[in-house]
Amino acid sequence: MEVFAQTIVSGLLLGAVLGLIAVGLTLIFGVVDIVNFAHGEFLMVGMYIAFFAWRLWGVDPLFSIPLAALGVGILGVISYLTFVRHAMRGTLLSQIFVTFGLLIFLRGLAQALFSSNFRGVQGSILGDVGLSVGGVSVPGPQLAAAVGSLIATSAIGWFVWRTRMGKALMATSQDREAAAMLGINPHRMFALAWFIGGIATGVAAALIVSYQPVHPNSGIAYGLPAFMIVALGGFGSIGGALAAAFLVGLIENIAGFYLPTEYKELWIFVLFLIVVIARPQGLLGRR
């Protein structure tokens, strides 16, 4: 029973972080209609920012959240303005490969600048902190990451559903032409979507860097599940992404424990295929 509780807790902790990353990805897709295949690499860039803030200036990753968020947000806007904007007019092939190119570019750049070495933040504030409730242990950094992710996700929810600018963003996501006719500049909204998607990823990056090593390929472990989550939840659906993220977090931990460990990532892909084939619009998606 304790073990089961532990897998549930670990699953929820992972789900919260995956949720924040997936919300950023689904927001970009919903508004811009492009899958950011470089999303995991955005996360990797954010992790490097937080890591070097600690390494060079001794700033704890918890305090470099704004810096990483802003850095990745700006990276998103630059990606949109330089290449993505042009590929949007092209075929599906262009739309897919523009962000694939970005993925390769960012990985290569990280490898050229920082080598393939694994780097990690040591002695972070929360490093030795941890809770233990009834035999279930909750490490401090993971708990902080989950709580921080939930706060950031709520903030994004508040922004898109409660503020004027956020509502304009959602209007563009629902119907680009209609929104444009009401005086909402679609290009500003596209750039905004990339900015917010980047911010979400940057926050997640600074939160996980205190317990995850950073290297040029460190984005895959979160990026690949994020694509599955976004498709599972329904492309563009924020609520769907969040729900699917918790589902994936739970399944990975429960299946990882009760079924052969080496296949723990497998079940996510299997679940994804089953859901998407039975219900192509995703769990909460609209068509």
Next chain:
Amino acid sequence: MAGASEVAGDERTVERGRPWRRQELWPWAAFMVVFGLMPVLYSAPYQHNIAVLICLTALMATGWNLLGGFTGQISLGHALFFGVGAYTVTVGELRIGLNPWLGMLLGAAIAVAVSMIVGLPVFRLRGHYFSIATIAVGEIAFLIFLNWQFVGAAGGLSIPIKEDSLLELQFSGQHKWEYYYLAAGLLLLALVATQLILKSRTGYYLAAIREDQEAAASVGIPVARYKQIALSFSAATVAIAGAFFAQYVLFVDPVSVLELAISIQITIAAVLGGVKSMWGPVIGAAVLLSLTETARLYLGGTGEALNLVAYGLLVMLIAAFEPNGLIGLAQRFRRPRNTRGQR
């Protein structure tokens, strides 16, 4: 509707009447000359290695392109078929002493069977959903092979070294030219097959599906069947490349044949060269591998990273500004002269 099909019919008779027009012959001639002379021009053993890899990548990208470029179904999981080919040949030789050429054919047949199992569900999806579903399929295969003891799991399998012979598809010579000419021959076969498909009724059906699936269905094209035909051809071609690759390096493991990176490499070669043309994947593979190997040779480990930077940038540029790849870029320079000629 009747009018539309009549127009398509006319076009087809014209194309069928003269399947090999003169302006379509010169690329074949250029291919023969360049690929025929490559081992002569590049005589060092490491250059032969690049030449073999160019042929194999071009073979895979050509297979991928019939589905991705000509039918518009962008698969990001084709490493699955590469792996099926590579593993079939290896396991066949190790467990039942199967001849590698027969193993190659068996690999292609298994790949077609697998493609039918995979195609049934994934073709229900379109656009981004289809692409992401193919990533999921590829990852499932990777994870299964990574832990499957019968096929060597993560450690992989080695093909036992035998006497040099064409029948056993093993040559120990340092210069590798036997491998090269066999790979180039397979590539030539794949190109001829692609050309025949594109010139046939099937080719027009595939183009119709790519341009507008609903419209294609409404004029009576069995969309699902023709997508499956494209996938089967594609899977068989990539599996043959995989089988040859395993036989060439005499070793197979999940990381070298089934990783997502292999799927990406296959597609990037086609996208770089240009997916609208049959020659795009060949040119893309040649440029991609020449770049990679040159960078690795002169710059070592840093070169590998800088090479990723360069080709990531190239892929972004092509996606954003020249979706028809290097071939589209070349035509851009040629076009003004042509229009002047017509005036």
